[in-house]
Amino acid sequence: MPSPEFQRNLLVELPHLRRFARALSGDAALADDLVQDCVERALKKQHLYDATRPLRAWLYAILRNIHISHWRQNAPWGHLKNIDDLEGFEGSVPAEQEHNLSLALITDALNHLPPQHREVLVLISLEEVSYREAAEIIGVPIGTIMSRLSRARSTLQRILEEGGTTVLRVVK
Amino acid sequence: MFDTIENWALHAFVDGELEGDEKKAIEALLARDERARKAVAAFAHQKQELHRAYSAILDEPVPAGILAAAKGNGRPRLTWALSLVAGLALLGVGSVLGLNIAQHFDQVQQASLANRALVAYQTFAPEVRHPVEVAASDEDHLKAWLSKRIGTEIKIPDLQDAGYTLLGGRLLAEADHPAGQLMYEDANKKRLTIYLTQNTGAKEQSLALADSPGLVTCYWRDGALAMAISADMPHDAMMSLAKNIYDQMDDKS
Numbered sequence: 001m002p003s004p005e006f007q008r009n010l011l012v013e014l015p016h017l018r019r020f021a022r023a024l025s026g027d028a029a030l031a032d033d034l035v036q037d038c039v040e041r042a043l044k045k046q047h048l049y050d051a052t053r054p055l056r057a058w059l060y061a062i063l064r065n066i067h068i069s070h071w072r073q074n075a076p077w078g079h080l081k082n083i084d085d086l087e088g089f090e091g092s093v094p095a096e097q098e099h100n101l102s103l104a105l106i107t108d109a110l111n112h113l114p115p116q117h118r119e120v121l122v123l124i125s126l127e128e129v130s131y132r133e134a135a136e137i138i139g140v141p142i143g144t145i146m147s148r149l150s151r152a153r154s155t156l157q158r159i160l161e162e163g164g165t166t167v168l169r170v171v172k
Numbered sequence: 173m174f175d176t177i178e179n180w181a182l183h184a185f186v187d188g189e190l191e192g193d194e195k196k197a198i199e200a201l202l203a204r205d206e207r208a209r210k211a212v213a214a215f216a217h218q219k220q221e222l223h224r225a226y227s228a229i230l231d232e233p234v235p236a237g238i239l240a241a242a243k244g245n246g247r248p249r250l251t252w253a254l255s256l257v258a259g260l261a262l263l264g265v266g267s268v269l270g271l272n273i274a275q276h277f278d279q280v281q282q283a284s285l286a287n288r289a290l291v292a293y294q295t296f297a298p299e300v301r302h303p304v305e306v307a308a309s310d311e312d313h314l315k316a317w318l319s320k321r322i323g324t325e326i327k328i329p330d331l332q333d334a335g336y337t338l339l340g341g342r343l344l345a346e347a348d349h350p351a352g353q354l355m356y357e358d359a360n361k362k363r364l365t366i367y368l369t370q371n372t373g374a375k376e377q378s379l380a381l382a383d384s385p386g387l388v389t390c391y392w393r394d395g396a397l398a399m400a401i402s403a404d405m406p407h408d409a410m411m412s413l414a415k416n417i418y419d420q421m422d423d424k425s
Contacts, residue, residue, distance in 0.1 A: 010242050015230045018238075023226045032235055039241045106225040124187055125215075126222040131189055146180045153183065157214055160221065 006046055009055050010039065016127065017059055023122045024067055026107045034070065038063040057129060061137045064119060109159040117152035120145055125153075182208060186215040286382035286389045289367035289400030292344055292353050293387065297363040297402075303355050304340030314341050318352040323370050324396040329420040331356050334413050336364050348372070364403035366417065367391075371398040379414055381407060390414040397421065 017038060021031035041062055042049075049058055110118050123134045124145075131149075135142045184190050185198040201208050296303055306314040311328060319326050321343055328338065336356035344351040344367075351369035358364070377393035390410050391400035399421070401414050 007243065011239075014234045014238060014242060015232070018232075018234065019226050019229045022229055023222065032238060036238050036241045039238060043242075043244055102221065103225040106221055122222075125219045126226055128187075131184070131187070146183065150180060150183055153215055153218060156218055160218070 003046070006049070007043075010042060010059075013056050013059055014039070016056060017063060020060055020122065020127055021063055021067070023110065023126050024064070024119060026111055030070075034063055034067055037066045041066065054133070057133045057137055060123065060127070060129070064137060068115075105160070109156055112159055113152055113155055117148050117155065120148040121152040121156065124149055182211050183215060186212055186219075285367075285369075285393075285398055285400055286380075286391045288344075288346065288351065288369075289365070289389050289391065289402050290382070290384055290387065292351075292367055293363075293365045293389075293402040296342065296353060296355065297365060303363070305342035307340040308338040310340070311338065318343065318368070321350045322352050322368060323349070326352065326368055326397065327421050327423075328354060329366070329417045331364070331413070331417070334416065335359060339363075362404060364401065364405075364413075367400040367402070369398050371396055379411065379418070381410065392418065394418070394422070 014035065017035045018031060021034040021038075022028060025031045025034060038059060042059055045062070049055070110122070113121065119138065120134060123129050123137060124131070129137070131142050131145050134145045138145070181190065181194065181198055185195065190198060198208075202212060306317065308314075315326060315328050318341060328341070331338070335358045337358075339355045339357050341352055341354040344353055346369065349370050349372060351367060354366040354368070356364045356366075371393045373393075375393055377391075377398075379390055379392045382389045382391065386404050387402055388405060388407060388410050389400050389402045390413075391398070392414075393399075399417070401410065401417060403410065403413075405413075
């Protein structure tokens, strides 16, 4: 049985897990499936959790592993689905939907990043984990984290600048 | 733009990874270098955009399914439930989830009927020289022989109206009981097979379709026979052909 304290702490982390999963996968339904799988696995593997370490980082690592195996199984369809989701968003979007547009734009931009760059960017720029934590979650040296982060940001910058012109054209 | 050390140091600065002298060095760089300032501003802007796109979720209520899972009483989702049913069916395990064991067993039998027909099709339909054991020229013998070995009277349907000519048939070895395969071919040399075996459980099963890549199989159990038609054709064409065959097999004349 999971300890009450572990469960309480787990509940606190759920919103952050959902945000991480959403940005990692770009798909709201898939993201919540990932979170649910992650939570179930965390409860099952509770004895492996080192209580001196941050719970959130441990959960991110579990969720990331589930996402990778899911992604390997479903990559072609996942990609098609993302394209479908975005279809038509470049058409006529009212200015008041700017938030949604920003979400679509950033999701589209993230979809263009290699998965190894995307996860580093999401962990550091959105979830704001330290470089060391990111290295532990992903299981690579800090130097690798920094070079992936740098490349992810360069690519994202280019896409956002190109997309920025699209936004201006669309909301005009 | 910057040498390597400064480039990663700018990221580290934005991400709050620098302290003391390292941090001061970057602050000094930013004071004198506009490109460095622009780069830092761009990285910070990306962070803002990511938060604007995704952070609203932090204030959303957590879906009930996730909450239940976190409280340790998550229910299996549909996909798991289905694979559980399939797993139990394969094991022949008893009445769980309100379905009885006979139902599970029937599902397995049905699946294996379509599957055995598929395997037989894949084995013999591509054969150029030896698609059949007994040729259509010996149709009467084929009918008598397969009837005897399968253990029940079979008919050889005439599919000329659908554009398929009988090539002949063969006996198939199966674990429980011999089966037969009839093979037909259309003008474009596309083949169709009929798999026939004894309906040992004497259960009725209406027409059902099973898809596999490049092949559709329609199968049923009626009276003493279990049958499966396999061909590469659209579902509606297969259903009408299967009904045609069903009627011919059912014809008591």
